[in-house]
Amino acid sequence: MNPANQRERLEVLVDAPLAHRVAELAERAGITGHTLIRTESGRGRNGSWSEDLLSGATAKYIFLTVANRDRATRFLELLEPLLESHGLVVLHSTVEVIRPERF
Amino acid sequence: MNPANQRERLEVLVDAPLAHRVAELAERAGITGHTLIRTESGRGRNGSWSEDLLSGATAKYIFLTVANRDRATRFLELLEPLLESHGLVVLHSTVEVIRPERF
Amino acid sequence: MNPANQRERLEVLVDAPLAHRVAELAERAGITGHTLIRTESGRGRNGSWSEDLLSGATAKYIFLTVANRDRATRFLELLEPLLESHGLVVLHSTVEVIRPERF
Amino acid sequence: MDQLSATLLSAPVLFFLLGGLAALARSDLAIPETLAKGMSLYLMAAIGLKGGVEVAKAGIGTDLIAAMAAGLLLSACLPFLVAPILRSFGKLDRVNSGAVAAHYGSVSVVTFVTANQIYGGSGFIVAGFMVAVLAMMETPAILSGLIIAKRQSGNVFDKDLLREVLFNGSVVLLLGSFCIGMIIGEQGFEPISPLFKAGFTGVLCLFLLDMGLIAVRRITQTRSLTMRLALLGVLFPIANGALGVLAGTLVGLDAPSVAVLGVLAASASYIAVPAAMRLSLPQADTGLYLAMSLGVTFPFNIVVGIPLYRWLAETAGGVL
Amino acid sequence: MDQLSATLLSAPVLFFLLGGLAALARSDLAIPETLAKGMSLYLMAAIGLKGGVEVAKAGIGTDLIAAMAAGLLLSACLPFLVAPILRSFGKLDRVNSGAVAAHYGSVSVVTFVTANQIYGGSGFIVAGFMVAVLAMMETPAILSGLIIAKRQSGNVFDKDLLREVLFNGSVVLLLGSFCIGMIIGEQGFEPISPLFKAGFTGVLCLFLLDMGLIAVRRITQTRSLTMRLALLGVLFPIANGALGVLAGTLVGLDAPSVAVLGVLAASASYIAVPAAMRLSLPQADTGLYLAMSLGVTFPFNIVVGIPLYRWLAETAGGVL
Amino acid sequence: MDQLSATLLSAPVLFFLLGGLAALARSDLAIPETLAKGMSLYLMAAIGLKGGVEVAKAGIGTDLIAAMAAGLLLSACLPFLVAPILRSFGKLDRVNSGAVAAHYGSVSVVTFVTANQIYGGSGFIVAGFMVAVLAMMETPAILSGLIIAKRQSGNVFDKDLLREVLFNGSVVLLLGSFCIGMIIGEQGFEPISPLFKAGFTGVLCLFLLDMGLIAVRRITQTRSLTMRLALLGVLFPIANGALGVLAGTLVGLDAPSVAVLGVLAASASYIAVPAAMRLSLPQADTGLYLAMSLGVTFPFNIVVGIPLYRWLAETAGGVL
């Protein structure tokens, strides 16, 4: 892998009604792009959930964003206070991208 | 990356009607959480499929779980016998997590 | 990780009506399998989008495929000309697979 | 009780029971979420239109004002009555008791619709303007619940929440359809009545089938519903329903409207409030409030509550 | 054959053909999966209710018992007749022949519904209780298919499967609606008849449009449908349909019910069985059994089979 | 203008305005995409059937041929009139001006349907065959738009695109239902008329509610809609509508058909064309053409255009 092309890949599991708050934080950290991925259901320490359009309270998305190290670090700092209260799960890894200047 | 925060990321592509069996195996391996991700369609050696709510026989999910090495290894052992018969695809990588004690 | 089991993981964010073109390129590169993952919405330099079944013009999928290095490289070469015109985002990482001869 | 068996043997309630039994037997019967959402939107548009058309016919009277005032008061105050009991007897913390209390102050559209259907089927006709009361009662309870939950910390409200409260989708659709009904009147309603009137009871059946499935699954999936809380899920609607009947009788509504005000007070939200709580009180236990509202109170109201509040209304009308 | 052209020129069958042609032309016409699922649930609820209401009117007779017995026998036995041919002539292995055989023992709700519609349209009225027979025939074939597939290995059944067989969603919905129809009777059905009766044929048209698309796509996408298996997909319904007609005539049903028992025997499942096979025989080839059932047998029955089994039933009635 | 207030006070248009207001207030009211897609398919099947049944009654005359010729010409030529203005006044590049121009040459099914509904409601009855004209006008503009966008580079068409143009889902459904309507005639339509006729206006209301939400969100979300382009989004329908009225009058159609040809020429596609553009001109700005077509031109036509083109048609009929 070419380290110049490496960027941080962040995945945040977030409740649907809160997704746009996470997007705002990403934007505040200077991250310009993200993609929300659809989930079906899941289980954690707080029991199981599945998509529920009726109450709109239990659907979750995976917020996926790729960014350079600086922005990723800033984003994680901004997320910090929400982690416990909002029950977020955050995964962090690295990927190689094409046209790295975009991220 | 801080190795103390590293956990195993397992993704299992599984038929919708079998997803809860995979979840049971994960639980038996001591894994407390997972998320099912929605797919649309795919192609493999056995031809192509796409989501099909009518017969309920051809939809698939990606079963995503993050766990420490011990549990991940146990889970993979439990999955072993299903791999061939159930046509599972298993991907394994590592991620950095926040609050690693949860996984 | 056992390097003999390592394969390339490619994720391509692609517009729904163009997904089957990407699949054709993968096949031309000798890649036999892929999975399309559903997304909900996203934001990039060209503004934000969300799934839109009415016009069918703004939905996107994540095209996920796992392949050995040769095929992955060939696939990326074939994708090259589409990157700019089709606004694709390509992520590249490595995963460990079970039954590596399949990929 | 003749009322009770008439309720239990109506098609909508039978479909609700079928859904509940299917979920108990752990059948794989399931109605896709998207369709449930669509049916819920349809029911709101239809009930709004119907109410508006009736008001266009009957005119707006002082009854409407009185009923709205009573409804607003109930929605805003019930959470404050309910919350202390959730904390002491129910053993919930402040945040969860605020979240649950907001649900009991607010209302359930489908309980309202089912009550209208069952009452109307036996000639006990509810006034059209009660739809407007339904819409008004959806959101004040959200503010009360948040005040309870956040009494100490300063910022109770943010702009997201305010929008949620004022322009909540179900409130907009109910009030909007109500206004459209008032504008188009009976004549303008005619071309759309095959969809919104003739199809109504049938859609309600399918929707209640799904609610039966959801109600039972909510109870069996949750980990935090204690016996005490389940008991409160039955006692709250009885007490709140009685308060609703009392309020309606005092402001001088007719018996069917009094009964429906009882139904509204007794019912607990499962649309507007859960989404607002997820936004404003993400620490609260979603599984818990949905289990209480959808799993316990909703079935109780559909099966027992609807005839009960009618009986209370008729009794109160005779006594007061 | 006058029957055949009457069938071919009815709106539901024309929509089916439209879907097939669109898929052949590789048009991008598509009906979202969720809506197809919703229409399928609607059709089951409607047909169940309708049958129940009719039984409430006509009463339960010995006919019902006779038809149920014949149906159960057919569903349980047909897989054992079909499987050896799939192995020898069709060249399938044990597991796949068991899986496919289960589909042919079970039934297709929409073939049943379409037959009812087309027969009824020309005054050949099918008894309401045949809906119960339809429901009973859904799942016995699953057990037979598993016995065939797993003859050697010990554990044929597990608890997931048993639940699938007993409380399969479509069985629960069909039988549940049937019971609700019996309870509410004609009078209770009236308020819901605009949705469940007036709307029925129209929804069937849209559903068959989708089935036409699916049928052709199933055939073109699969890799494992050989000419031999496609041929069996046409021969099985003819043979099974004839057996169904024979059984119905022997137990003394009237001609329309005999014809519909033929339709049931001839039809192949595409809802209950595929999901059960995916669960219990994951090694079997999903593409294959869906291609045979949806891609070959379903269109054959809709276009040719429905008039054919009627003709057989009328002929057998005269001869026996 | 009496026409205008009759339009504005009809239920479908009021629901459209409700959707627009809700989106302006940033309410969270939303109709799931799948249901919008389903309603759109339903409207196309229903309008196709209705047109076919009417043609079966009235017979095919020279009117049909004249209207089809005029429609084809309009669809193929309008992009060439519109594109230069998009480049000069609108300041778009070649690719984007071709993409946007294709939308204005093609047509909007729902604008057509709403016009039919509103005209028909006041006894201004549009001929059934105009549905066939609608279907014919969907796709020629796609080819014109691509010729504009790709004038230099050689390969304008590939096989995907050709299929898209010839067998586009909405064209197949419209023409297919039209043919089915012609085959089954009034008698065969009767059993399906509760769904496709009685339910029609109601579904149109719910669909327009969603279109109101979408229209406003399209405008507020896009970054590339300049004031100049928004102005063109209003001027194009007026000019194209006048050309459509002129063409219809010249080929000798009756006033209602002339008005509807004006509506078709004035309307901009939001189904067939955007998907084709995404496929063939992926570099073009999706947000831009959807904002112009759905956000500006669609609301203008629904609220102002429909009465305007009728007035033009009646005036032109008197003058020419």
Ligand SMILES: Nc1ncnc2c1ncn2[C@@H]1O[C@H](COP(=O)(O)O)[C@@H](O)[C@H]1O
């Ligand atoms: N180990 C895990 N792997 C994947 N997803 C998880 C994991 N733990 C929790 N989740 C997801 O995060 C949600 C909330 O987790 P919790 O806060 O533990 O209830 C769960 O419902 C899962 O969807």
Ligand SMILES: Nc1ncnc2c1ncn2[C@@H]1O[C@H](COP(=O)(O)O)[C@@H](O)[C@H]1O
């Ligand atoms: N190389 C691959 N990359 C991603 N997904 C794959 C790959 N191979 C197979 N799959 C998925 O796994 C399913 C089953 O694969 P198979 O057993 O080869 O038919 C396929 O339909 C794909 O959805």
Ligand SMILES: Nc1ncnc2c1ncn2[C@@H]1O[C@H](COP(=O)(O)O)[C@@H](O)[C@H]1O
């Ligand atoms: N940094 C990023 N991380 C994740 N997804 C992205 C990122 N940038 C762009 N995307 C996705 O790619 C789409 C197109 O990007 P763009 O071409 O920048 O508008 C966006 O709408 C997002 O869904």
Ligand code: NA
């Ligand atoms: Na209440």
Ligand code: NA
């Ligand atoms: Na059968």
Ligand code: NA
């Ligand atoms: Na046009």
